[in-house]
Amino acid sequence: MIKTEIAVIGGGPAGLCAAIEGTKAGAKVLVIDENSKPGGQLFKQIHKFFGSREHQAGVRGFQIGEKLLEQSRELEIEVWLNSEVCGLDSDKNLWVVRDKKESIKVIAERVIIATGAVENSIYFPGWDLPGVMGAGAAQTMININRVLPGKKVLMVGSGNVGVIVSYQLLQAGAEVVAVVDAAPKLGGYGVHTAKVCRAGVPFYTSHTILKAWGSECVEGAVIVRLDNSWNPVTGSEKFLDVDTICIATGLTPLSELAWMAGCKFEFIPELGGHVPLHDRFMETTVSGIYVAGDISGIEEASTAMDEGRIAGVNAAASLGYIDDDKRKKMTEKLWKRLNSLRCGPFGEKRKSSKDRLLTFRGEA
């Protein structure tokens, strides 16, 4: 059995920033992550980030990740890697399995859940063939593992992840045969979409995948046009010679531990599905349990980092490490930064959804 003041579950951008703020305030923090390396999804994000200078706009994701790791080392934050949190209760007891060998109980005074998200699937004949994978999986393969999952790729979904990963597949030497999107309009940030367009990749809007074809793995795909009511138009089928099909149709918060601990949830499709209710300080309906990053609504790494900072500051403050005045000031400052990220056509929708989430707690 081990005791700590703040246990942070997940060492991605949200978790690391929470741990850094908590430690800077003086609290004893333990970060637990099931991976062999910290950083979550950040190290596969090799594109330049948007936002203001404070958000390190223009810096690439993995470089931000390196800075966070350096800071964590300087602050001597304790990080358990290869450690899965398998259980969490409302009294903030954690059940952790370390190195697939040892079962440890961790008793924490505060818990920050920053477990991130999982990619959504869509279902079509052949969707279970090897060669069909999440776009994020392909991104992990090329940018972290440095292996191409295939040579000829069909990207399903033209949102941010779809276009970013398409470009990164091109950078890694794959051919992106097509990007399809069921919606009549493209969904991603213009900058990324334009780069993929300029590389000559055809975009098919109002199109979806009809089926994947192959005996042991993907050998081809059939796409089809959709009419105004989103029904396939017979005769518009097109065969594509591909060996890999990437699915970029959104993410869902990875929230099992919050359910387990008894946190209340609300269904907000714009944020990725069921999201744990939380207040402006990122505290859930269970006292002393906080959330930050994708688990509290799918956004991006920059917002995940600021949410992590808010959770870290407030968890430490509730333990007496930061006085109320300072805590409020720090929180407000971070909210301002968050709001500046949540603008534009994509951000506005997230902001209004986040505001809606707060109204359930009688805030906002």
Added chain:
Amino acid sequence: MLRVENHVVLGKIQRGRKVTIIVDGEKVEVFEGEMIAAALMASGKKVFRYTKKHGKPRGVYCGIGRCTDCIMTVNGIPNVRTCITPVEDGMVIKTQRGLGEWRSDTGDD
């Protein structure tokens, strides 16, 4: 060639020393520290297991340890998520059928 040796943003690949693993009885040269799934993919392997009921092929789906599609029998232990398990010299890896079998001798099933 499926390995991304040189990358416009990330530069030249940095990796561990060459080691040998045994995949379904065949020796395969891989690099220490890389994930089993990545090493297999680089060698052109896509089918990592067959499902229990219908015997359908499965490979990498999420790449981050969430979906269990990529599980194989590693050193006699079935259901190992190969996308988040690094290779080790001499590792014995087998395409898994169904739920696999626990055995210590890593021999043929």
